[in-house]
Amino acid sequence: MADDYKGPVPVPTPETQDFWDGAKRGELRLQRCDEDDCDDVIFPARSFCPCCGSRSVSNFTASGRGKLYSYVINHRPPPGFGPEPHAIAIVELDEGPRMMTNIIDCEQTPEALVLDMPVEVAFTPITDEISLPKFRPAGG
Amino acid sequence: MEPRSVAIVGAAETTELGRIPGLSQIQLHADAALNAMADCGLKPSDIDGVATAGEAPAGIAHYLGITPTWVDGTSVGGCSFMLHVRHAAAAINEGLCEVALVTHGESGRSRVGRGGFAGAPASLAGQYEAPYGLSGPPSMFTLGVLRYMKETGMTHEQLASVSVVQREWAALNPRSTFKDPITVDDVLNSRMIAYPFRLLQCCLVTDGGGALILVSKERARDFPTKPVYILGTGESVETPMISQMEDMTTSRAFRVAGSRAFEEAGITHDDVDHVMIYDAFAHLPIYGLEDLGFVGRGEAGAFIEARNTAPGGPLPVNTNGGGLSYMHSGMYGMYALQESVRQMRGTAPAQVPDAKISVCHGVGGMFMASGTIIMTNE
Incomplete structure (x- = not known):
């Protein structure tokens, strides 16, 4: 399969590395805001919550x-x-x-x-x- | 601008400076922005204006979770941010936004995620959209339409009627690329491009250009041409990644820009005589009529099919033939503006009798951005 692929290849950034590491293991990784009153699920990955602005977010396997x-x-x-x-x-x-x-x-x-x-x-x-x-x- | 009329209340740099290999370029923008917000006690949702250079303002706004009513992507090198401050002051004085955020971030040394234009392999679009076999706008801009059809019941025939009606307008315009009449069957039998879209539901690819000159109301009296006044304006951005729209059956940027423009103009939809809706693909007038509030949710397909926007109908739309039949150079918005000006001057080939107010609505990218200009000749 890998030898056949001719399309664009994603280049991970520090924020998305966990997603691509998970994909390699066969896991779909998302993020969730840690704030009790937010709990927003975040994709694509970033190191803060675009819903409430908190910098406290956690990666999890979806x-x-x-x-x-x-x-x-x-x-x-x-x-x-x-x-x-x-x-x-x-x-x-x-x-x-x-x-x-x-x-x-x-x-x-x-x-x-x-x-x-x-x-x-x-x-x-x-x-x-x-x-x-x-x-x-x-x-x- | 009026001296002392605008102030800077929040200011910060990135948490670290120097070598920051752990953050991509867009994250450097975000880090500085979050620090500036923390400096003055604001959240992303408190911000309604975004200016930036180096990254696209739509990318920054969406990344931070901001719904702007004013954006500025002026990019003139290192002094871009001085210009942004000046433009922001003007925007605030004019009421285009209340809280403007100007961001800079640059992975100049570590070069992580640099070159954030859509499709660069380290951009979000490059990671999460590009690898799935895309063939440009025909295979992307159209992605929400099957969802729209399922939720509203719009038929393939109704969607095809958009192209048919616009060809009727084009037939009245000597400068149109295509003038021969077409039927719904012609549209539905044309070559498949990206199901459910066929060739006649996709815009032309042509060459061309256009320009506009604006002066003050007072100066306008000195010119020989009939003045066309700007009555209302609106703008917004949503996301540079179509897959990340809040709802793929409606455009948030359309709704924000459109409602702003109507509010500023102080008019209702019944006051509008003429409408231009940037039609890169046949669903754009459908989304536009609904998101601008001319018809209710799910009604636009039947509205167009029933000839309400056709020659002789009560709400003439895309009277030059549009991007589907008139021309489309890639950034068609200028041609929509030109047709609104012609209609307001009374010089359009397919002139709407006694038209006094024209709504001209543009899209940028693939539902990434939107701008609405309402013009009048009174």
Whole structure:
């Protein structure tokens, strides 16, 4: 898989390193504000809470479960992603945040990609250090 | 500006200076900003104006959790922040915002997360969007539309009617790129680009330009042209990452900019004779009509399908043919402004009879930013 990937490779920053370290281990990492009256779940990672401004936030391993929030099926894939059309999806995690992703182990058609269907995270290694969180139909 | 009319109340540097390899460039902005807020006892939600250089103001605002009504990304090198202070003072005096934050952060030595333009591998978009097989705006700007359709019941045919109606306007405009009539079937049978969007629901790619000249109301009397007055203005930004919009079926930046402009103009929607809504893709007029308050949630598709925005309809929208049929050079907002000016001067090819108030609404990036200008000829 890693040898096949020709697309852009994320470069972690100090704030997002925990996310990418988790992805490499097969864990989806999020953050939560430590303030009792906030409890906001934060993604992408940063070292403070954009809801209340607190600098006290903690990393945690998310459930990896969510639902298909929206998508397009890209019929003009960029180099390295074609030639077949593929879905660019938005998944809403059970913990609240949404993230861009691809849906794998699923036909890339409007009939198979049903909004709100439950999905679960599945990590795709693209380099020795970076694994991309993708999602597949839950229980599939 | 009036002397002593604006003051600096919070000021701080980053917690550390020197070598800071543990913080990315955007986090240096945030660290300094949080320290300045702590200096004067404010939270991000207390701030409604953002100016910055080196990073995009939308990136800083979203990172910090700020919903601005004024942004300034003037980037003229090391003195940018002096200009920001001056612009902020003017903005505060003018009531565009109440609490302006000017930020700087630069990983000049450690070079961590530097080059924060969208798509740079260490930017947030580079980490969390770029690896998923994107092909630019057609595969991204459109991402919320299936969600919108599920929540509101808008049909593919209604979305297609946006392109059909705008082609009717374009047919009245000799300078339009495309003038031949099209049907809903034509739209729905055109080449698939990024489901559910087909070729005729995506903007043109053309060359062009435009310019505007503004003077004081007093000076305007000295010119031979009919003055077009600025009646109301609004602006905001949300996020440079479309995947991180609060709600992908409505634009927060549209709502903030639009409501500001109407409030400033002191008008209601019934007062509006003509509307321009930047249409890079066919859903933009749908979102725009709803987020600006011309119709209710989920009503815009049926509203356009029923020819309310078409030639002869009660609310003419995108009367030059829009980005879908007139032209789209990449930063189309200038052309929307030009058409509003023509309508207010009474010189538009598809002139709306007796039009007195025009609402011109623009989008920046992919729902990243928004600006609304309301013009009048009275």
